[in-house]
Amino acid sequence: MPNYFPPNSNSFVTWLAWGGGIFALLLIVGLPFYARMNNNRVGVPVEQPVDFQHNLHVTQVGLDCRYCHTTVETSNTASVPPTETCMTCHSQLRVDTPQLQAVVASWESGAPIAWNRVHDMPDYVFFNHSAHVNNGVGCSSCHGRVDQMAGMWKNEPMTMGWCLECHRAPEKFLRPASEVFNMAYSPLADPIAQETLGATLVEAYHIDTDKLIQCSTCHR
Ligand code: HEC
Ligand code: HEC
Ligand code: HEC
Ligand code: HEC
Ligand code: HEC
Structure with missing residues (x-):
């Protein structure tokens, strides 16, 4: 049977195996850290541009x-919800807090409130x-x-x-x-x-x- 693979192909396969192994290891070690990076902690309130309750x-x-x-x-x-939903009530119900002025300002400017994801x-x-x-x-x-x-x-x-x-x-x-x-x-x-x-x-x-x-x- 003719030899289709060059003599150094064994070392290539070895390197491929090592590379794959190291990649898998990095993935296993790294992913949990990656997963937790943007995960907010349990029970800790996330700050918001408007104090919506x-x-x-x-x-x-x-x-x-x-x-x-x-x-x-x-x-x-x-x-x-978009600011429009808030304005169903707050176009009339303008509670006297700075927080609500931010809602009204968003409505007037058309710029959505930049809620942070929880x-x-x-x-x-x-x-x-x-x-x-x-x-x-x-x-x-x-x-x-x-x-x-x-x-x-x-x-x-x-x-x-x-x-x-x-x-x-x-x-x-x-x-x-x-x-x-x-x-x-x-x-x-x-x-x-x-x-x-x-x-x-x-x-x-x-x-x-x-x-x-x-x-x-x-x-x-
Ligand atoms: C019910 C949904 C669900 C199923 C089924 C599931 N996973 Fe996951 N998996 C998740 C979630 C959610 C995360 C993200 C965890 C985090 O953010 O802490 C995750 C994360 C991971 C991670 C990243 C490391 C870690 O632990 O955070 C790996 C690897 C993984 N899953 C593999 C698997 C494998 C393999 C299976 C099948 C045996 C599986 N998952 C089945 C929901 C699932
Ligand atoms: C309290 C129970 C419960 C928890 C917690 C839960 N699930 Fe589920 N999940 C279910 C049930 C019940 C179904 C089955 C719905 C069905 O048969 O279509 C389901 C179905 C799913 C499906 C299939 C949806 C589809 O379109 O076929 C996905 C994806 C899923 N869950 C992801 C998650 C992930 C990710 C988490 C964690 C962040 C999670 N679930 C937490 C009960 C739960
Ligand atoms: C169905 C009517 C309704 C809708 C819709 C509504 N609100 Fe309100 N909101 C109220 C009422 C009623 C109060 C309490 C007024 C008071 O204290 O006299 C209130 C109070 C507030 C306050 C002041 C809280 C305080 O006392 O400091 C904020 C901020 C607020 N709302 C934001 C929002 C935002 C943001 C939305 C949209 C996501 C929204 N509201 C949608 C009825 C509504
Ligand atoms: C099985 C668990 C589960 C149930 C049940 C569930 N949620 Fe969620 N919710 C999640 C997860 C996980 C996320 C994050 C999804 C993501 O990041 O893609 C989320 C995200 C959200 C968000 C942020 C916006 C979005 O869609 O990502 C809102 C708002 C929300 N949920 C409201 C609700 C409401 C209201 C109900 C009941 C009608 C509900 N959730 C039921 C697990 C759940
Ligand atoms: C008047 C409108 C309004 C009603 C009613 C309302 N929400 Fe929300 N919800 C919001 C707004 C605005 C945000 C974004 C600000 C924040 O995170 O507090 C939000 C955020 C959330 C989030 C977190 C989203 C994220 O970023 O991951 C969850 C979960 C959620 N709501 C669940 C519920 C559930 C469950 C109910 C019913 C019991 C409910 N909401 C009723 C307006 C509302």
Whole structure:
């Protein structure tokens, strides 16, 4: 059989293997650091250009999440409202605080308010709000008691391990569709009762539990 490879091809293969190995090692060591770089810490309020208070608007004024986060049931993102949404009320209701003057100024100039992101998944993670909200996962399971928050912070670590805690056993967390936007709802205190309810809901929502733990579900 003729030799198709030059004599030094073995060392080339060796170098290729080393290069690949080192690259993989850098990836394994480096990615977690990269992942944490722009991850805000749990429980630490993120500073915003306007001191918008969820507790006031949700609990006192009585607004539903969907009044402002209009796309949460239909798309990947929940979306943060444009100044126009605020002006429905604040064109008349000009509360005498500098914060509201900034909202009015944004409306008059047309420059959007530069909200800082509180949650921001790395680009290599796929996330979809509607898939959760339409399948019995409540906002509060991931974001906590937003109705009681004056500032906004990450309530959960939102690491891969945290996501998988639910993806491995969704029956421990699922709630009836009517309770998804209810901030005060929590899973049933009796674990057996919750898992019985959860198992019924996994069936009702046709949740594919094998798909939930596949890498390609979240990394596409
Ligand atoms: C009156 C409008 C309004 C309503 C109602 C509202 N929000 Fe918000 N929400 C905002 C604005 C504006 C921001 C961006 C400023 C901030 O982060 O505080 C925001 C930010 C958020 C964020 C953080 C976004 C990020 O940057 O990661 C979450 C989570 C959130 N809202 C959840 C909710 C939930 C849950 C409800 C219902 C209980 C709700 N919101 C009701 C206006 C609203
Ligand atoms: C459905 C009506 C409504 C909408 C929509 C609304 N607000 Fe308000 N907002 C209120 C009311 C009511 C108050 C309380 C007024 C008071 O204290 O007398 C208030 C108060 C505020 C305050 C002052 C809080 C304080 O006391 O220091 C800020 C800032 C504010 N809103 C920002 C916003 C922003 C930003 C948006 C849009 C994302 C928004 N609001 C949308 C009704 C609304
Ligand atoms: C399964 C967990 C989970 C549930 C349930 C959930 N969220 Fe989120 N939310 C996230 C994650 C993760 C992000 C960051 C997404 C990203 O960076 O791509 C996020 C981001 C947001 C943002 C920032 C804007 C955006 O779309 O990225 C808002 C606003 C928000 N969520 C509101 C809500 C509201 C309102 C509900 C309930 C109707 C809700 N979320 C339910 C996990 C969740
Ligand atoms: C409290 C439970 C819970 C948590 C926490 C949770 N998920 Fe899910 N997730 C579910 C359920 C239930 C489904 C199944 C929906 C279905 O069957 O379509 C799902 C589906 C998904 C899907 C599939 C969406 C599609 O379009 O097919 C993705 C992607 C996903 N989750 C990503 C994440 C990520 C990333 C996190 C962490 C930031 C997370 N989830 C946290 C319960 C959860
Ligand atoms: C339920 C969604 C989900 C599934 C399923 C999932 N991941 Fe992840 N993965 C994430 C999230 C979210 C992060 C980002 C973590 C962070 O920001 O701290 C991540 C991060 C990573 C990272 C970066 C290092 C780290 O730990 O932060 C690697 C590597 C990774 N995933 C590999 C995998 C592999 C391999 C699988 C299949 C065995 C898998 N993932 C399945 C959600 C998921």
